[in-house]
């Protein structure tokens with residue numbers, strides 16, 4: 001049975017505006033952001049430092065309430081009125097900031113991906129342990145299962161958090177600079193998981209600074225500049241040299257290498 005449009009839309013943000021601080025001193029960070037993410041879409045969010053990418057991701061994850069505007073999940077439900085557990089059934093987050101991981105082992109952290117669909121305080125089943133270890137193996141961190149999460153390196157923790165995302169039942173993955181701490185092999189392994197997830201009918205919105213990775217692994221690109229959406233469309237057309245040069249304020253020139261595209265500074 002084909003899904004109707006309401007089922008295909010995993011998230012819709014409507015006229016999101018956000019400022020930090022109160023009253024006269026409030027500093028506007030996001031203005032009038034509207035976007036929709038459909039099942040199957042891989043979307044990269046790019047833009048210069050400090051333009052509001054993480055702020056937008058936190059709002060879309062339900063971790064920050066916008067000054068005005070609304071975020072709806074499947075069926076038009078208001079994200080900011082839902083419980084964390086309900087939200088976790090629909091979306092999962094790899095945060096930019098290193099989270100507080102207490103005394104959990106790396107495996108415990110991955111098993112938290114099952115939290116939204118298991119009874120509170122229940123012990124993980126053998127099947128869940130197996131799935132968690134399989135996700136860890138995909139990202140080359142299975143041998144770290146028993147290591148305390150607090151001692152993991154930045155790149156190891158990043159891959160463990162991604163393995164947690166892979167065990168979640170949530171269709172929408174929100175990834176804030178998921179490749180930031182990773183070497184090139186692990187960047188590719190992680191982004192291939194994103195591609196596979198979207199091919200299975202999931203969706204992902206990922207903040208990236210690497211334009212070549214955005215072009216290769218994401219079908220759609222949103223460019224955020226000065227708190228506003230400057231462009232939103234297929235990667236091939238949105239990642240335009242003139243627009244990128246203007247937004248990033250350096251003279252960028254793209255070079256095609258087979259099907260891949262890289263950017264050099266002129």
Ligand SMILES: Nc1ncnc2c1ncn2[C@@H]1O[C@H](COP(=O)(O)OP(=O)(O)OP(=O)(O)O)[C@@H](O)[C@H]1O
Nearest residue numbers: 020021029047048049050051052053054055056096
């Ligand atoms: N809690 C806060 N209180 C006040 N200002 C904040 C807060 N969080 C973020 N900001 C400011 O909002 C602006 C946008 O920050 P944000 O982290 O969203 O940018 P970003 O696009 O993700 O940047 P980067 O590429 O450097 O990660 C910045 O100027 C930042 O200093």
